[in-house]
Amino acid sequence: xxxxxxxxxxxxxxxxxxxxxxxxxxxxxxxxxxxxxxxxxxxxxxxxxxxxxxxxxxxxxxxxxxxxxxxxxxxxxxxxxxxxxxxxxxxxxxxxxxxxxxxxxxxxxxxxxxxxxxxxxxxxxxxxxxxxxxxxxxxxxxxxxxxxxxxxxxxxxxxxxxxxxxxxxxxxxxxxxxxxxxxxxxxxxxxxxxxxxxxxxxxxxxxxxxxxxxxxxxxxxxxxx
Numbered sequence: 001x002x003x004x005x006x007x008x009x010x011x012x013x014x015x016x017x018x019x020x021x022x023x024x025x026x027x028x029x030x031x032x033x034x035x036x037x038x039x040x041x042x043x044x045x046x047x048x049x050x051x052x053x054x055x056x057x058x059x060x061x062x063x064x065x066x067x068x069x070x071x072x073x074x075x076x077x078x079x080x081x082x083x084x085x086x087x088x089x090x091x092x093x094x095x096x097x098x099x100x101x102x103x104x105x106x107x108x109x110x111x112x113x114x115x116x117x118x119x120x121x122x123x124x125x126x127x128x129x130x131x132x133x134x135x136x137x138x139x140x141x142x143x144x145x146x147x148x149x150x151x152x153x154x155x156x157x158x159x160x161x162x163x164x165x166x167x168x169x170x171x172x173x174x175x176x177x178x179x180x181x182x183x184x185x186x187x188x189x190x191x192x193x194x195x196x197x198x199x200x201x202x203x204x205x206x207x208x209x210x211x212x213x214x215x216x217x218x219x220x221x222x223x224x225x
Contacts, residue, residue: 031060102211
């Protein structure tokens with residue numbers, strides 16, 4: 001009996017050395033992520049991100065914040081990251097950051113207009129850096145989110161607006177516009193990345209590996225039109 005016990009003990013020890021027990025990767029989970037409200041693309045990416053976070057055992061809250069507020073709260077430490085941003089935002093972050101190894105999506109954005117309008121004012125979103133840069137020498141009106149901007153478009157307050165192509169086409173399909181806007185000029189075509197505080201580097205590495213393996217944003221890219 002003692003020999004059997006010794007044999008079993010030796011076998012278990014030998015098996016453990018060859019097949020070590022699975023252990024969850026040791027990383028801290030982000031708690032709060034800023035998400036731009038009333039932006040169709042941002043919301044679609046948010047849904048995919050929430051699914052990935054749950055698969056990586058993270059209970060993370062996605063907080064709706066206008067673009068400019070998201071940058072401010074990231075710098076103040078009130079949120080741990082943002083759903084996505086273009087590379088141009090990096091110079092506005094005052095805290096060290098980590099970004100996804102691969103782009104989540106390739107963003108196309110344009111100037112959309114009402115072809116019947118005599119107005120010349122252009123609408124754009126506060127906190128969307130490329131839009132603010134473009135509008136520096138233009139006559140424009142800023143808005144806190146797309147839904148307010150689209151309402152101004154419907155009321156004739158602006159001739160057109162700057163927005164991602166996917167967002168505009170989503171809202172056209174929803175019948176939001178009285179007169180569907182026409183794409184006048186493509187202004188931007190660039191990759192977007194997920195951003196977190198640098199303290200979440202370990203999590204971001206696991207997140208990036210998951211995205212590379214499972215390609216959860218593939219369907220989003222295929223349905224970009």
